[in-house]
Amino acid sequence: MASAAIRPTIRFSPKASTDPCLPPWDTCHLFSRCRNRTVTSLRSSLISSDLLGTNRSVDPVLKCNRIRSTVSATATPAEVMEQTPPKTDSKISTIVDVDLGDRSYPIYIGPGLLDQHDLLQRHVHGKRVLVVTNTTIAPLYLDKVINALTSGNSKISVDSVILPDGEKYKDMDTLMKIFDKAIESRFDRRCTFVALGGGVIGDMCGFAAAAFLRGVNFIQIPTTVMAQVDSSVGGKTGINHRLGKNLIGAFYQPQCVLVDIDTLNTLPDRELASGLAEVVKYGLIRDPEFFEWQEKNMQALLARDPSTLAYAIKRSCENKAEVVALDEKEGGLRATLNLGHTFGHAIETGFGYGQWLHGEAVAAGMVMAVDMSYRLGWIDESIVKRAFNILQQANLPTGPPEVMTVEMFKSYMAVDKKVADGLLRLILLKGSLGNCVFTGDYDRKALDDTLRAFCKS
Numbered sequence: 217m218a219s220a221a222i223r224p225t226i227r228f229s230p231k232a233s234t235d236p237c238l239p240p241w242d243t244c245h246l247f248s249r250c251r252n253r254t255v256t257s258l259r260s261s262l263i264s265s266d267l268l269g270t271n272r273s274v275d276p277v278l279k280c281n282r283i284r285s286t287v288s289a290t291a292t293p294a295e296v297m298e299q300t301p302p303k304t305d306s307k308i309s310t311i312v313d314v315d316l317g318d319r320s321y322p323i324y325i326g327p328g329l330l331d332q333h334d335l336l337q338r339h340v341h342g343k344r345v346l347v348v349t350n351t352t353i354a355p356l357y358l359d360k361v362i363n364a365l366t367s368g369n370s371k372i373s374v375d376s377v378i379l380p381d382g383e384k385y386k387d388m389d390t391l392m393k394i395f396d397k398a399i400e401s402r403f404d405r406r407c408t409f410v411a412l413g414g415g416v417i418g419d420m421c422g423f424a425a426a427a428f429l430r431g432v433n434f435i436q437i438p439t440t441v442m443a444q445v446d447s448s449v450g451g452k453t454g455i456n457h458r459l460g461k462n463l464i465g466a467f468y469q470p471q472c473v474l475v476d477i478d479t480l481n482t483l484p485d486r487e488l489a490s491g492l493a494e495v496v497k498y499g500l501i502r503d504p505e506f507f508e509w510q511e512k513n514m515q516a517l518l519a520r521d522p523s524t525l526a527y528a529i530k531r532s533c534e535n536k537a538e539v540v541a542l543d544e545k546e547g548g549l550r551a552t553l554n555l556g557h558t559f560g561h562a563i564e565t566g567f568g569y570g571q572w573l574h575g576e577a578v579a580a581g582m583v584m585a586v587d588m589s590y591r592l593g594w595i596d597e598s599i600v601k602r603a604f605n606i607l608q609q610a611n612l613p614t615g616p617p618e619v620m621t622v623e624m625f626k627s628y629m630a631v632d633k634k635v636a637d638g639l640l641r642l643i644l645l646k647g648s649l650g651n652c653v654f655t656g657d658y659d660r661k662a663l664d665d666t667l668r669a670f671c672k673s
């Protein structure tokens with residue numbers, strides 16, 4: 217196997233950063249964590265009162281959200297908790313803004329938000345709404361969402377399209393069912409598509425909204441942890457091709473994202489854990505304080521403690537919003553959000569879509585990326601152990617399924633979107649916890665060694 221060091225053929229084009237927190241782009245190092253700057257406008261503010269219910273104890277982390285204040289993108293839980301919690305119990309929510317100029321939008325996070333009808337209605341364009349959901353979610357939440365859209369507003373009419381459930385249906389045939397419904401029902405440009413579901417529905421509905429009549433209004437109502445912490449934010453939409461994940465799609469931002477954390481009450485445990493893989497990812501690539509918080513709170517997350525979940529979702533959305541605001545179309549920095557995904561996508565495609573959940577494949581992929589970073593001498597062994605332990609604690613896989621061979625990894629990784637001019641670029645950890653690079657400049661032998669260490673053949 218080749219062991220020669222690979223030289224990058226692509227350099228980051230953006231001008232060298234003048235920000236003292238960031239190293240120059242042309243080093244290929246994307247130290248994405250930057251403690252002293254607030255690049256996105258992130259606010260935690262009161263949406264309404266009485267969200268947690270009077271009997272539930274309110275975690276100080278969540279209580280602080282009731283204070284209408286600017287929370288920096290890098291505020292740590294400890295810093296947040298230092299704020300004086302208010303005395304009275306009430307329903308609490310947070311808003312995280314994604315700052316993209318005229319395409320900026322709010323992410324509303326909290327319990328009971330589907331009962332606050334004005335939140336959704338204020339983002340509807342036109343009189344007609346198409347809710348896109350699937351056979352699992354429709355019986356649980358479709359009526360509630362239709363009610364939220366129409367309550368007190370008789371001018372709005374809602375149609376729905378209920379797709380088959382599963383990653384294997386994230387394809388062109390299923391996408392066409394959305395267009396069939398919209399065209400048969402004579403939707404025009406002044407309409408709104410609403411994605412009600414997990415990442416599969418969000419990605420497909422968003423892509424349909426981007427393409428239908430060259431773009432219609434679009435709202436995300438994510439109902440999985442995966443979608444609430446990651447896929448509904450940032451405007452990446454698309455479908456799979458049989459040769460690779462998410463290879464067909466568009467960048468298309470929603471009008472708003474409404475995260476009602478009560479929807480997680482019906483989510484299966486395995487899906488919950490899958491979403492936590494992306495939460496761990498933010499800690500590893502850019503937010504060490506958040507990682508430490510996760511190490512202390514993983515059991516509470518798995519037990520679905522509402523305030524702990526709300527904090528994890530908020531902090532994840534803040535991290536994602538900050539990265540997306542800096543690099544919406546993935547010129548470089550945004551790629552760091554794909555730690556473990558090149559390995560993970562190879563597992564998803566090679567093992568068969570839906571065999572392993574996205575977060576499960578990403579968890580195994582992150583362990584592989586961390587292993588490779590260590591082989592390159594870029595990180596301490598302690599980070600390898602901590603990454604492994606937290607993923608294991610989250611009941612996530614820490615290596616690929618046995619069916620995956622070195623050759624399978626190589627062939628699927630070769631069609632990854634991060635290949636440029638034939639060069640496979642990877643997100644790898646480098647330096648202390650919370651620092652990473654997106655680079656093609658690594659010793660190929662380390663990749664080979666990692667693949668051999670994790671595959672039986």
Ligand SMILES: NC(=O)c1ccc[n+]([C@@H]2O[C@H](COP(=O)([O-])OP(=O)(O)OC[C@H]3O[C@@H](n4cnc5c(N)ncnc54)[C@H](O)[C@@H]3O)[C@@H](O)[C@H]2O)c1
Pocket residue numbers: 350352353356381382383386413414415416417419439440441442443446447448449450451452453461462479480481482483484487490491573574575
């Ligand atoms: N666009 C992005 O930036 C981005 C980021 C991360 C992941 N993704 C994509 O997201 C997809 C994975 O998303 P996912 O993990 O949400 O999977 P998913 O959409 O398949 O949902 C997981 C399962 O949970 C069910 N479900 C959803 N909400 C539920 C609820 N509240 N109660 C009960 N069941 C519920 C779904 O019907 C499905 O069976 C992948 O296709 C991945 O590529 C996209």
Ligand SMILES: [Zn+2]
Pocket residue numbers: 446494557574578
């Ligand atoms: Zn992902």
